[in-house]
Amino acid sequence: MLEGKITKGIGGFYYVDTEKGIYECRARGIFRKQKITPLVGDRVKISIVDEEAKKGVVEEIDKRDTELIRPPIANVDxxxxxxxxxxxxxxxxxxxxxxxxxxxxxxxxxxxxxxxxxxxxxxxxxxxxxxxxxxxxxxxxxxxxxxxxxxxxxxxxxxxxxxxxxxxxxxxxxxxxxxxxxxxxxxxxxxxxxxxxxxxxxxxxxxxxxxxxxxxTPGFSSLTLDDIEENELKEYFIEFYNYGDCKFGSKCVHENEPGCGVKEAVENGEISKQRYDSYIQLLNEIRQSKQGKRRY
The missing domain is CATH 3.40.50.300 (P-loop containing nucleotide triphosphate hydrolases)
Known part of the structure; x- marks a missing residue:
């Protein structure tokens, strides 16, 4: 089989860049049964169906290093x-x-x-x-x-x-x-x-x-954070790392807890208040989303 990388996917066709050129490929039905959708950026192995027409079939998808949802891209650095x-x-x-x-x-x-x-x-x-x-x-x-x-x-x-x-x-x-x-x-x-x-x-x-x-990739007007948990969000605000010396330790979500190192850093101007306010806004959005799901 020939190794390559998916560089484009349109209407169920995947264009795989290999050392022998670009092949237009369909994916094996097994991926659909396994609920796996090939992504742009996937490292794949393909079999050749028609060499002259440069057509093939995606047979294997290597393990992904990263996977973005929106935009749907794999193996980005x-x-x-x-x-x-x-x-x-x-x-x-x-x-x-x-x-x-x-x-x-x-x-x-x-x-x-x-x-x-x-x-x-x-x-x-x-x-x-x-x-x-x-x-x-x-x-x-x-x-x-x-x-x-x-x-x-x-x-x-x-x-x-x-x-x-x-x-x-x-x-x-x-x-x-x-x-x-x-x-x-x-x-x-x-x-x-x-x-x-x-x-x-x-x-x-x-x-x-x-x-x-x-x-x-296509532009976006909104992005949801459905896959992020309430206590997880703080991990993605990297400026919080150096100010995590909180009274409640790792359980602190840096909101209303007393003795919070992050809130103190905001007050001292060491962390941007705009970024902190954005964190609180996103935190509340995650809570509301989870409550809505539980309600239904």
Missing amino acids: KALIVFAVKNPKPHLSLLDRFIVLAEKENLEIVIVLTKADLDDDNTLENIASIYELSGYKVIPVSNKTKLNIDKIKEELRGSVVVFAGPSGVGKSSLLNEIDANFQLQTGEVSDKIKRGKHTTRHAELLKLECGGMVAD
Whole structure:
């Protein structure tokens, strides 16, 4: 059998990149019976059905190192979470959702702030200060001025990277700037609603001239945290790690408990209050979701 990686999946067909080229494959029915859906990024073994037509069958799927739900990508090393400084206005609670889900998969995270040339009210500096204090790398970019395009290429080199973020922030435009061979379809942001059109219809792994592979994925307007438990959420706010000396130890959820090191760090300005407030918001959302499920 031939080994390869799924780079695209559309309508039950999986396109597998191998040393002998790309094969259009169906998956064995056994996967459906086992309730396993092949994902873009899966390392697979295929049998050849028609060499001339480059058609095959996915026979085996290797164990996944990571698995994202939205976007549905396997075996990603790094997440570049892309938000615009302006147009559309950045919603940091949504950014924190992306971060939590990427942290859950133990991905390296880089925050990319596009449209830096439009920053006229220090939005970029304010966002960067919040997330750099939290321990994340923040890279402002501009397609117009070519700001930090080379830095993004360095982040991509040698890795399998997922580009994630809401619609309209310029993910596809940035990818086109990084590698002109992509020429991905891009959409203008509506002047009326200030949201982007969904220009990416499916997840796809794209080979980079600078090395590595990147996943271009559909934009999202919401992300749920259904698979995260109440006492688990704090593990995905990495700035809490150094302030876990709480009276109630590992049982502390850093909310109303007395003697909480995290709350003290927030009061002292060592942890961003915006990030802490976002944590509490997500914590309450998880509780409400669990209560709703129990009710029904």
